[in-house]
Amino acid sequence: MNYIEEIKNNLDIIEIISNYIDLKQTGNNFRARCPFHNEKTASFMVSREKQIFHCFGCDKGGDVISFLQEYEGISFNEALKILAEKANIVLPEYSGKRKEDYSRIYEINKLATEFYKKKLTENKEISKKVLEYLTKRKITLESIRKWQLGLSGEFWDELYNYLKNKKYQEEEVLKAGLILKKRDGKGYVDRFRKRLMFPLMDTQGRVVAFTSRTLSGIVYDEEERGGKYVNSPQTVIYDKSKILYGWCLTKNFIRQKKYIIIVEGNMDAIVVSQTKTNNVVAVSGTALTTDQIKLIKRYTENIIFAFDGDNAGSRAVFRGISLGWKEEMNLKVLVLPKGKDPAELIKENKDNWYKLLKNSLPVMDYYFQRILAGVDLSRADHKKIAVQKLLPIVKFLKNSIEQIHYLKILSNKLDIPLNILEKDLENTKSFLDNKQNNNSIYNDKRKEINRSLIEKILSISFFKKEFLEKLIADIELDMIIEPWKSLYEKIIIYYTKYQNLNNFIDKAELNEEERKTWIELSILGEKDNINITDKDLQNNWELLIKKLKKDYLDNQRDKLIKELKQAEISHKKELENKLVHKINLINNKIQKV
Numbered sequence: 001m002n003y004i005e006e007i008k009n010n011l012d013i014i015e016i017i018s019n020y021i022d023l024k025q026t027g028n029n030f031r032a033r034c035p036f037h038n039e040k041t042a043s044f045m046v047s048r049e050k051q052i053f054h055c056f057g058c059d060k061g062g063d064v065i066s067f068l069q070e071y072e073g074i075s076f077n078e079a080l081k082i083l084a085e086k087a088n089i090v091l092p093e094y095s096g097k098r099k100e101d102y103s104r105i106y107e108i109n110k111l112a113t114e115f116y117k118k119k120l121t122e123n124k125e126i127s128k129k130v131l132e133y134l135t136k137r138k139i140t141l142e143s144i145r146k147w148q149l150g151l152s153g154e155f156w157d158e159l160y161n162y163l164k165n166k167k168y169q170e171e172e173v174l175k176a177g178l179i180l181k182k183r184d185g186k187g188y189v190d191r192f193r194k195r196l197m198f199p200l201m202d203t204q205g206r207v208v209a210f211t212s213r214t215l216s217g218i219v220y221d222e223e224e225r226g227g228k229y230v231n232s233p234q235t236v237i238y239d240k241s242k243i244l245y246g247w248c249l250t251k252n253f254i255r256q257k258k259y260i261i262i263v264e265g266n267m268d269a270i271v272v273s274q275t276k277t278n279n280v281v282a283v284s285g286t287a288l289t290t291d292q293i294k295l296i297k298r299y300t301e302n303i304i305f306a307f308d309g310d311n312a313g314s315r316a317v318f319r320g321i322s323l324g325w326k327e328e329m330n331l332k333v334l335v336l337p338k339g340k341d342p343a344e345l346i347k348e349n350k351d352n353w354y355k356l357l358k359n360s361l362p363v364m365d366y367y368f369q370r371i372l373a374g375v376d377l378s379r380a381d382h383k384k385i386a387v388q389k390l391l392p393i394v395k396f397l398k399n400s401i402e403q404i405h406y407l408k409i410l411s412n413k414l415d416i417p418l419n420i421l422e423k424d425l426e427n428t429k430s431f432l433d434n435k436q437n438n439n440s441i442y443n444d445k446r447k448e449i450n451r452s453l454i455e456k457i458l459s460i461s462f463f464k465k466e467f468l469e470k471l472i473a474d475i476e477l478d479m480i481i482e483p484w485k486s487l488y489e490k491i492i493i494y495y496t497k498y499q500n501l502n503n504f505i506d507k508a509e510l511n512e513e514e515r516k517t518w519i520e521l522s523i524l525g526e527k528d529n530i531n532i533t534d535k536d537l538q539n540n541w542e543l544l545i546k547k548l549k550k551d552y553l554d555n556q557r558d559k560l561i562k563e564l565k566q567a568e569i570s571h572k573k574e575l576e577n578k579l580v581h582k583i584n585l586i587n588n589k590i591q592k593v
């Protein structure tokens with residue numbers, strides 16, 4: 001047994017989750033109103049037997065570790081650490097290497113934050129001017145405190161000396177990214193000087209880095225050499241692809257409101273957070289990364305980008321948007337009036353901001369509007385370019401109904417027959433090179449029909465061992481289609497080896513999709529079958545299995561009939577005979593089912 005299993009075996013998911021939310025017991029099941037989405041009925045279920053949870057409302061699910069990750073917004077290792085303590089288990093050091101202790105680097109960043117904060121609030125001419133500036137930008141004193149804004153020193157070594165007096169070594173301060181080596185190589189200088197300071201915090205609220213804004217032209221007259229914004233470098237505790245400005249201050253609002261607003265500037269995030277729409281973070285000038293999207297996804301799947309009209313069409317933003325699409329997020333764009341940022345807009349009139357937010361467009365509609373706006377309908381080359389730009393995006397949509405919806409819009413707007421666009425779409429590559437075949441519509445239908453059938457069968461098998469044994473004995477692997485097939489295969493292997501499914505979730509090396517399916521169907525099994533008598537369950541089971549077998553055979557027969565037609569056309573008599581024989585065999589089998 002590895003230590004993850006050991007920790008889980010020493011804990012009860014019911015007890016752990018009960019520390020966070022109010023679980024009500026019905027039979028063997030525990031239910032609650034889901035903490036991850038807003039709801040009136042309890043669709044959140046926990047299984048004591050399988051030590052997993054699943055919400056039928058928002059589709060979140062997992063084991064005790066994923067619950068903690070999700071609820072606290074922390075990483076797998078962080079959750080594991082907390083649970084290990086509760087289970088009284090000492091976690092092994094990874095691969096014999098002692099994990100480096102970065103606590104002093106965190107301390108240095110914390111002290112620097114305090115230093116900058118103090119500078120901003122001390123009663124001096126400079127700090128007064130900076131506060132005036134912030135007030136003019138409509139940043140309240142409460143926000144200054146909450147977001148821990150600060151002011152860096154006027155001289156080249158103020159912070160450096162301060163930290164040295166606190167007994168920190170220069171290597172440590174260098175490692176924290178707060179000082180730079182002097183050009184002549186002798187000694188160090190502060191990285192930040194005469195700047196407005198914005199601390200960046202990790203998901204646990206620890207300051208890990210800073211971004212800063214120049215004050216030249218505002219407080220100081222001199223020209224700024226470093227540029228408008230200067231940021232901490234990447235350090236051992238700061239990975240910029242993982243941090244969202246404001247996240248740990250606003251994450252709970254994001255969860256409550258079920259969407260996140262992403263703005264570009266730090267000050268925009270602060271000003272927006274002072275309104276009713278406090279579920280906001282900032283990405284400063286960079287594209288959203290996959291790590292950031294995954295972090296957001298733990299809280300919500302709905303993102304609204306509030307970007308300046310020009311930037312919304314930029315490559316960086318488009319990259320972020322396509323990553324969001326890949327993660328199947330719902331993305332909207334709020335287009336700001338040219339040259340305005342959210343802070344200015346709110347300063348003028350809050351209601352305008354709310355109105356724009358309400359009118360934000362699904363990303364696809366936004367791109368359509370944007371690209372079509374520039375098209376001169378009297379020019380063929382314009383139409384061609386618009387189609388070339390939009391079809392790869394349409395192609396990316398997974399849903400064929402959505403695809404048709406946008407093709408129709410395109411057809412109307414550009415006055416191009418729909419069938420031509422459909423044909424073009426077939427030959428278009430998705431801009432993300434998504435695997436998609438032309439049979440997708442047909443396959444989707446087939447899957448829909450099979451979905452409920454296979455899901456019902458599997459959920460009963462996960463509910464009671466006797467059905468699982470019947471399933472394995474009676475149903476060949478090929479009868480279960482993807483995406484359930486690979487899970488079923490692992491179940492067969494696991495069950496054959498252990499004669500049970502204990503610790504299946506940890507030991508079977510499931511991929512994300514298999515794991516999700518296993519959890520969802522296990523909980524579904526308990527939910528649907530707990531109040532059903534053994535006899536009824538048995539009857540249901542037999543009906544479902546019959547249907548599955550018949551469906552499988554029908555499918556096989558359809559394929560053979562297609563082949564037969566081909567053989568007839570190409571006059572392959574021998575093959576024809578063989579196929580007719582096979583079809584007859586299948587017909588016999590269908591009769592027997």
Ligand SMILES: [Zn+2]
Binds near residue numbers: 037044
């Ligand atoms: Zn939920």
